[in-house]
Amino acid sequence: MSALAFTLLALTLVGPVPAVLARASWPMRAPRAAIVLWQSIAVAAVLSAFSAGLAIASRLFAPGPDGRPTATVTSEIAALGWPLWLAYVSVFAITLLIGARLLVAGVQVAVATRRRRAHHRMVVDLLGDSRQGMSGLRVLQVDEPLAYCLPGVRSRVVLSQGTLSALTDTELVAILSHERAHLRARHDLVLEAFIAVHTAFPRFVRSGSALAAVRLLVEMLADDAAVRTAGPAPLARALVACASGHTPSGALAAGGPTTVIRVRRLCGQPNSLLLSLAAYVAAAAVLVVPTLAVAVPWLTELHRLFLF
Numbered sequence: 001m002s003a004l005a006f007t008l009l010a011l012t013l014v015g016p017v018p019a020v021l022a023r024a025s026w027p028m029r030a031p032r033a034a035i036v037l038w039q040s041i042a043v044a045a046v047l048s049a050f051s052a053g054l055a056i057a058s059r060l061f062a063p064g065p066d067g068r069p070t071a072t073v074t075s076e077i078a079a080l081g082w083p084l085w086l087a088y089v090s091v092f093a094i095t096l097l098i099g100a101r102l103l104v105a106g107v108q109v110a111v112a113t114r115r116r117r118a119h120h121r122m123v124v125d126l127l128g129d130s131r132q133g134m135s136g137l138r139v140l141q142v143d144e145p146l147a148y149c150l151p152g153v154r155s156r157v158v159l160s161q162g163t164l165s166a167l168t169d170t171e172l173v174a175i176l177s178h179e180r181a182h183l184r185a186r187h188d189l190v191l192e193a194f195i196a197v198h199t200a201f202p203r204f205v206r207s208g209s210a211l212a213a214v215r216l217l218v219e220m221l222a223d224d225a226a227v228r229t230a231g232p233a234p235l236a237r238a239l240v241a242c243a244s245g246h247t248p249s250g251a252l253a254a255g256g257p258t259t260v261i262r263v264r265r266l267c268g269q270p271n272s273l274l275l276s277l278a279a280y281v282a283a284a285a286v287l288v289v290p291t292l293a294v295a296v297p298w299l300t301e302l303h304r305l306f307l308f
Helices: 002-014 016-023 031-061 073-080 082-127 161-166 169-185 187-200 209-230 232-241 259-266 273-306
Strands: 129-131 134-140 147-150 156-160
Touching: 002 016, 002 031, 016 031, 016 209, 031 082, 031 187, 031 209, 031 273, 082 134, 082 147, 082 156, 082 187, 134 161, 147 169, 156 161, 156 169, 161 169, 169 187, 169 209, 169 232, 187 209, 209 232, 209 259, 232 259
Parallel strands: 134 156
Antiparallel strands: 129 134, 147 156
């Protein structure tokens, strides 16, 4: 029963829950809390997938004829029979494979992303102009309005000459505040974790809703930081000006395909403290309640087996 419950929980958290949450409008008024909720869902899904496999694998230690937990392959087969033993071992192997896939995906995403950023950082350092008194800023001699940042230890904010020409001083402050908010909060690490989880889960069960929603929420967090510095109207005009700019892979851009949604948000209702509190409570519940409800009976039984 524990294995079945964990399996159903993992499938629910990977598929239907992200699909429903991605269609909700309330996260726009509580982006930080919504990201925490998304993180809780992702962690709970991973833990549930592992727990399902471990719960089934624990049956390998079922009591033998003498009442003691089986400890060898022959005693396990004698107690369970060949079909059940093969099924339990296969599930345990799949669980280990999922764990290895998750680790490999995390390493691959981190290495590939940093390699692309390092290469692009070298290019903008060679081709871009620095600005006195503005450390980490590079200006490219390009007419197209561009505004993005390259996170990392040696972070960069990259603007184009077209951006400087198109924006007023206040709008420029807004766009710089947006990009520096990304760097300060290390939003890139949040995205990397979701990309790794998205890559690790099989295609037939994973949903792209979580990754797309978190990308949008990260941009909204940076927008909120820029609004506190320059106000909503200058930021909205700056976002529209930079909306069509090309963004290199691994960078975080001010514009992009979500510009219309974010500009409408700037003209709408402010963030809600009540919604944020509700989202934080839901995030805690997603992690704590299912774990206690399902894991405690299984852990109790496992404890009994090993102390027999």
